[in-house]
Amino acid sequence: MTAAVFLLSLLGLIALGMPIAFALMFSGVALMLVMGQFDAQIVVQNAISGADNFVLMAVPFFILAGEFMNAGGLSRRIVDMASAFVGHLRGGLGYVAIFAGILLASLSGSAVADTAALAAILVPMMRRAGYDPGRACGLMAASGIIAPVIPPSIGFLIFGVAANVSITRLFLAGIVPGVMMGLVLVVAWWIVARRQQVSVTPRVPWGRRLRLLAQGGWALMLPVIIIGGLRFGIFTPTESAVVAAVYALFVGVVVYRELSARRIYQCLLVTARTTSVVLLLAALAMVASYMITIADISGQVGAWLQTISDRPLVLMTAMMVVVFFAGMVLDFIPIVLIFTPVFMPIVKAADIDPVYFGVVFIMNCSIGLITPPVGVVLNVVSSVGKVSMAEAVRGIAPFLLALLVLLALLILFPALVTVPAEWWR
Numbered sequence: 001m002t003a004a005v006f007l008l009s010l011l012g013l014i015a016l017g018m019p020i021a022f023a024l025m026f027s028g029v030a031l032m033l034v035m036g037q038f039d040a041q042i043v044v045q046n047a048i049s050g051a052d053n054f055v056l057m058a059v060p061f062f063i064l065a066g067e068f069m070n071a072g073g074l075s076r077r078i079v080d081m082a083s084a085f086v087g088h089l090r091g092g093l094g095y096v097a098i099f100a101g102i103l104l105a106s107l108s109g110s111a112v113a114d115t116a117a118l119a120a121i122l123v124p125m126m127r128r129a130g131y132d133p134g135r136a137c138g139l140m141a142a143s144g145i146i147a148p149v150i151p152p153s154i155g156f157l158i159f160g161v162a163a164n165v166s167i168t169r170l171f172l173a174g175i176v177p178g179v180m181m182g183l184v185l186v187v188a189w190w191i192v193a194r195r196q197q198v199s200v201t202p203r204v205p206w207g208r209r210l211r212l213l214a215q216g217g218w219a220l221m222l223p224v225i226i227i228g229g230l231r232f233g234i235f236t237p238t239e240s241a242v243v244a245a246v247y248a249l250f251v252g253v254v255v256y257r258e259l260s261a262r263r264i265y266q267c268l269l270v271t272a273r274t275t276s277v278v279l280l281l282a283a284l285a286m287v288a289s290y291m292i293t294i295a296d297i298s299g300q301v302g303a304w305l306q307t308i309s310d311r312p313l314v315l316m317t318a319m320m321v322v323v324f325f326a327g328m329v330l331d332f333i334p335i336v337l338i339f340t341p342v343f344m345p346i347v348k349a350a351d352i353d354p355v356y357f358g359v360v361f362i363m364n365c366s367i368g369l370i371t372p373p374v375g376v377v378l379n380v381v382s383s384v385g386k387v388s389m390a391e392a393v394r395g396i397a398p399f400l401l402a403l404l405v406l407l408a409l410l411i412l413f414p415a416l417v418t419v420p421a422e423w424w425r
Contacts, residue, residue, distance in 0.1 A: 006030070006297060009027045014330075020331065021277075024337065028287035028289075032291060047284055050284065056279065059158075059275060064267060065247075066107070066108030067113070067267035069108055071266070075117040078107075082099040084212045084213075090194075093126045093129060094126075097140055098189065104118065105147040106152075111366060115140055115384075119137065123140060123386075134392055139185070139395070140381045141381040146366075150178030151172070151175065152171065154278070155366065162341060169355045171227075171237060172231065175227070184403065185403075229243065281333050285334075285338070288337075289340075315346070320360065329373070332369055356421075364407060367407065370399075
């Protein structure tokens with residue numbers, strides 16, 4: 001009964017056009033009213049405690065780091081460096097997009113920011129070279145969603161806070177699966193590119209390659225600093241976000257000299273706006289999370305899944321199917337905040353490794369960013385690349401299929417996540 005009340009009120013309010021943050025809060029209030037436990041003070045206390053979390057301080061700094069990277073020239077130099085090494089291959093600009101996507105993902109945890117940066121630089125180049133614009137935009141979108149999986153990841157931060165799971169372990173466990181996402185996209189693009197008649201850029205001399213590598217070296221040092229600092233306990237995930245922002249600011253102002261005072265102000269403004277949305281969601285989702293616990297909705301869902309609770313593989317598959325379909329109509333962070341408190345008690349009861357679940361869950365949520373009709377990243381790349389949404393959906397199809405195959409492999413073979421995760425410990 002309470003599960004139905006929560007679900008119907010949440011979906012009904014979203015259907016009416018209410019912002020998801022407030023829909024989550026009022027869904028929690030609806031549960032209070034049904035259970036006869038309404039108390040405005042509880043609503044306020046949980047909203048405050050949802051935002052009053054030290055770990056969440058990392059969110060604005062990682063967003064700010066991403067803005068500094070794009071405005072300060074780090075993103076463009078990553079693309080130039082990747083283009084110098086693989087741009088001369090058949091379909092080379094596609095490989096540039098994938099490798100640049102992996103590198104940008106290790107600098108910024110924002111799929112939207114990474115995709116916008118990639119699309120703005122590469123889509124015009126691919127269009128001029130004769131690539132299909134819809135397919136090019138689809139590849140940009142698929143490459144951009146690697147960002148929430150490779151550290152630093154805002155998705156892992158939100159999940160770690162909501163699920164009470166070590167964020168450092170999540171960061172380190174996401175490295176190999178994130179690289180795997182890039183590899184399956186390489187295979188998919190190799191198959192697709194064979195059918196396209198496109199011009200090939202000249203091979204870049206080794207002297208210029210080395211110069212571009214030296215220029216991009218400042219950007220490449222950031223993931224080394226972050227992962228090394230986390231691995232050896234030099235700083236926490238929250239502190240690593242500050243390190244990333246300060247480093248990106250230093251490189252943009254002192255080394256590349258592309259960050260002016262005006263651009264810094266614009267970066268701060270965009271960061272403040274984005275952070276306010278994320279933290280408001282985190283705050284008001286805590287109201288729903290609290291009532292989900294009080295109403296024992298997790299227990300009710302667990303009872304429905306009781307028949308398969310002794311088969312972790314089937315249980316993981318069922319949960320991931322639910323998350324995939326939710327990704328078609330909800331944005332990334334709302335999915336994390338809605339489903340984490342529901343699924344985590346079931347995951348623990350089934351003796352599934354929470355870190356493994358978190359990696360697969362966040363990857364699935366990332367895939368939701370490119371599934372229509374909502375597909376936030378798909379909409380961004382459609383706008384930046386100046387193609388219709390229908391063209392972008394058609395263009396994303398082979399890459400979406402490749403990522404779903406990888407997701408299925410991670411569900412079938414958990415060791416693909418758990419074994420590499422042990423290497424970093």
